Amino acid sequence: MRRLAAFVPVLLDFGVPTLGYFVLHALGMSDVWALTVAGSATAAVTAVNTARSRKVDLFGILVAAELTASIALAVWTRDPRLVLARTGIYLVIFGAVLVWSGASGRPMTYPSARPMATKGDPVRGQAYTAVWDNSVEFRRIHVRLSVAIGVVMIAYAILRLAIIFTASSVAQAVWAQEIPGTVMLVVVLGLIRLNVPKLRRIVDAEQEKLVGPDLQLVTR
Numbered sequence: 001m002r003r004l005a006a007f008v009p010v011l012l013d014f015g016v017p018t019l020g021y022f023v024l025h026a027l028g029m030s031d032v033w034a035l036t037v038a039g040s041a042t043a044a045v046t047a048v049n050t051a052r053s054r055k056v057d058l059f060g061i062l063v064a065a066e067l068t069a070s071i072a073l074a075v076w077t078r079d080p081r082l083v084l085a086r087t088g089i090y091l092v093i094f095g096a097v098l099v100w101s102g103a104s105g106r107p108m109t110y111p112s113a114r115p116m117a118t119k120g121d122p123v124r125g126q127a128y129t130a131v132w133d134n135s136v137e138f139r140r141i142h143v144r145l146s147v148a149i150g151v152v153m154i155a156y157a158i159l160r161l162a163i164i165f166t167a168s169s170v171a172q173a174v175w176a177q178e179i180p181g182t183v184m185l186v187v188v189l190g191l192i193r194l195n196v197p198k199l200r201r202i203v204d205a206e207q208e209k210l211v212g213p214d215l216q217l218v219t220r
Contacts, residue, residue, distance in 0.1 A: 017087075021174050031080035031170045080170045084177075088164065091157035098150030105139070107146030117203060127207035138202045145195050149188050156184040 020038025025031065101108040110132065118124040131138050160177045167173035 018174055018178055022171070025171070032078055032083055035080055035083045035170075035174075081164050081173065084170065084173060085161055085164050088157045088161040091153050091160070095150040095153030095157060098146050098153065100150075102143045102146030102150065105143065107142040109146045109149070110142045113142075113199075117199070123211055124203070124207060127203055127210055130210070131203050131206040134206060135202050138199065141195050141199055145191060148191055152184055152187050152191075156180055 017035075017038045021034045024034035024038055029037070098108055114125070114128060118128050159180045163177045163180075164173045167176055
């Protein structure tokens, strides 16, 4: 259940904007503002959480930029397709950052996975930090994972933009883009699930070096 709970925000990020658009549009809100309000809901929550934690990271900066761009597009362009397209542009940027981080040898998946990998355990955290320097395989897996997720996100973003600007209506574009979006989500989760057991075994081995096999069994 804890693993499923970790993905709830991701699932909401896909479902809330689509459902929110149709509900707000049915209530009489224009396409532009229905898309803006529904699409900015999860971004606003992320921005508030970032402000509360007083910790600004790259993800928080990108989300804040998306929220700002969404409102600016709604006010200045009045074009619902451009408002809808801003998430595709955001995904291209975020995907490119993931690819770049992996290619440069500092994959974003490594720090991002720390909370779930260590679960606040200081010994586990120490092992997770040490394993980066001590295991070539661990680094290689994270590099491949970061690049692969980035490429998948960019491919989906390009397809999403194509759907938005070729669909016969805004409503059709809203629901049609969710089909490849669901596929992208399944692929990304599949990539993560495929690599997690390998990464866990490597961290387990590093932790055993630090505390010994008997104590490690106690701390799990």
